[in-house]
Amino acid sequence: MLKFPDFSTNISSLKLSNTLVEQVPASIQHWTRLRFLDLSYNGKLKTLKNVPEGVSHLNLSYSGIENVPDCIKALHGLQHLNLSGCRKLAT
Numbered sequence: 001m002l003k004f005p006d007f008s009t010n011i012s013s014l015k016l017s018n019t020l021v022e023q024v025p026a027s028i029q030h031w032t033r034l035r036f037l038d039l040s041y042n043g044k045l046k047t048l049k050n051v052p053e054g055v056s057h058l059n060l061s062y063s064g065i066e067n068v069p070d071c072i073k074a075l076h077g078l079q080h081l082n083l084s085g086c087r088k089l090a091t
Contacts, residue, residue, distance in 0.1 A: 009033075017041045017059070026050050039063055040082070051075060061085050
């Protein structure tokens with residue numbers, strides 16, 4: 001499994017599109033300033049369990065996501081969610 005890269009927790013935008021990321025670590029929940037998270041075109045990303053509460057824009061387009069995770073359902077400030085091209089997404 002590919003290890004999630006280490007980043008500063010003081011960032012507001014993170015774009016990891018078209019990478020080999022398979023999962024997002026639990027520690028990302030503590031990234032209180034993160035507002036924009038782009039994990040698009042990550043075919044190996046099947047599930048998403050951890051998203052900071054402050055995220056307002058989440059791009060999972062063309063990822064391997066198979067269902068809308070509970071952590072997304074709990075994002076009350078979410079303004080934009082892109083799931084286009086998620087062919088494995090259960091209906």
